[in-house]
Amino acid sequence: MQTILLRQMQKGQTGIIRAVKVGGELGRRIREMGLIPGAQITIHGRAPLNDPVAIRVMNGTLTLRNSEADYIQVEVQ
């Protein structure tokens, strides 16, 4: 068990969000899409230039930029 940033996760890797360290508009956007502490996420893939990243959460697929993923800490196996 270790906690890493979402950006550092590999394709196909699964983890549990531990913290979302951002407020304001970005924080709210991230949370309203279901990226909250306790949510399980899986890296679905990365865009051709490695950024943005696509993730699965709560039965849906989301995409966000790596710079936005940097605020999300994930606990992985």
Place this chain on the structure above:
Amino acid sequence: MTRQAIMALAGNPNAGKTTLFNQLTGARQHVGNYPGITVDHKEGVLEHQGTRITITDLPGTYSMTAYSVEELVARDYLISHRPEVVINIVDASNLERNLYLTCQFLELGVPIVIALNMMDVARDRGIEIKADRLAELLGVPVVPIIARSGFGKEKLIDEALAVAGKVQPWQPRDISYGDDLNAAVADLVTRIEAARFLDGLYPSRYVAIKYLENDEQLLVKGRDTDPATAAELEAIVNTVCEHTTKTLDVYPEAIIADHRYGFIKSILRQGVMTHKFDTDRLYTSDRIDKVLTDRLIGPVIMLAILFGVYKFTFSWSEWPVARLEDFFGWLSAAIETILPAGLLKSLVISGVIDGVGGVLGFVPLIMFMFFAIAILEDSGYLARVAYMMDRIFRIFGLHGSSVMPFIVSGGIAGGCAVPGVMATRTLRSPKERMATLLTVPFMNCGAKMPVLALLIGAFFSDNKAQYMFLFTMLAWIVALLAARLLRSTVLRGAPTPFVMELPPYRFPTMRGLLIHTWERTWQYIKKAGTVILGISIVLWAMMTFPQLPVERLAGYEALRQNVAAGELQAIDKRQAEEALRHSIAGRIGIAIEKVSHLAGFDWRTNIALIGGFAAKEVIISTLGTAYSMGEVDTEQTDSLGERLKKDPNWNRVVAVAALIFIMFYAPCFVTVVCIAREASWRWALFSIGFNTVFAFILAVLVFQIGSFFHLG
């Protein structure tokens, strides 16, 4: 008298809201704009068992914060119009996240009915949902529906009418936000009620939550109406904020979000949702994504699809465009014979018919483009395009979704900025959208192509293809750099969060596509049409008045008497040239020669460039008239090219300077009107000024440097 009912339809984007709206109201819809912003206001009517129901389709949102115009519109509508019931459509296959918005409706207390959509998709994914159990726990009616087929819509309306029939005050739901915040909420509520803060327009608990969420709109409203109470409330919020950041390292708004999801989870766990099989099973949609967003094949397929959209828009619309041209040509010819020669005839043919023809000539283009875009949008592919292109467009302060407007505007040479400007509607990030809107006119549209072909053909005939390609690339580079420039000056600001959903792939319904296409096309005809007609008449007047004095006309008449029949045409052409030079446009062209010679342009070129504001291809015919060559056909420009080559005022450097200027100066006025409609007249005027100055600086640089090194 028949009963009337007012309802609103709300839900997440991609939850099937538009499909349901179309199912319920069919063609009886009215699309308008909310004043001052580009969010569509859609209203539809349906009759149900003797009741006339008006439904407003609120913009799709995930939340009810104050960050985006869509959310503000939805919120303000609910508060100010107080619909009798809100139909909240939720995607059963993604229930947890969809209920986040529902949760906020409950907090607000507005009466809702839940339309549990896509039960079929959920079932296919092994998700079983007990609608009655959900209804019981949430305390609101829940009706399973399948919006695509219309299944369940009768029952949905029955339930909605039943709720609408009960006249009752709004009943905000108390959701627990944990010990720290509950105490703060209670404290805030007491003070809000004591002061009758914001005139009781919002439920007091809702105001308390919004204060804790640091909601800009309500904070400003509060300070305006009751500064003393507002300050008191803000002080409490600050104390709580300090406390939670110190002890838990989170802002209150994060705690509220967590508890909303906690509330949803607790409900879903009480026997509402069961997974019959593994949730990680690879769905069809994911299998498609494996190919379509593959790092190598994905971009190749995307380029092919974008090229396909382009081809479809511009090749398939050729036939209707040609028929429209035929029709207006026939009409002009008919009027030519009916009306006597003179000003009225000139006004009707060159002002009115050309104007109306100009407006309607774009309609097939716009229809075909929106149809193609609707397919990409409704199928879910457009989100993938944004996903794949974002890394590149972000460098220039744009968004992945900017690629479509750029391509349509002429990213593949030969597009059109009018549908391009309208295509920016698919962008939901305001600053990125504006930057896209202002830079797409830099692309080489179909009307600029004959002008480029003329100049390249005349001065660089040996490497025609290479130069055409070079100038297409140049358009891309300049447009993107200009976007970067705008984003770091007038449109400065942090990027809008990109976080977005990649919705599951779906087959678009024909009905949805047609409604989508038609409403957007109609908006163009209705809103842009009248303005375009007006400006086209003004431009006609500028090129016509003042007319040549009587003695000059008499002079030409006298000349005609004395020459052989073969030379009559030459005199006509000379007269046309003099008339043009005498007109307002001509006088402006001559007056600005002092400045324009910095870029190597003489007065003849200036007049042509002024004419180009009507439509870029007009540059050719005006140049023809200014060089006493009569009307020059845009398809046959060799003779004009030869003429320019011989002219002492023209050489290769001037040609390049002119090419650059024509590519980047003020968009044609149809585009300008569309920019005004999509943004505002301020931005439309800005685009005329900014583009012209920008293009002129480039042209001067090219001319001065080129002349200095004697490259001409």
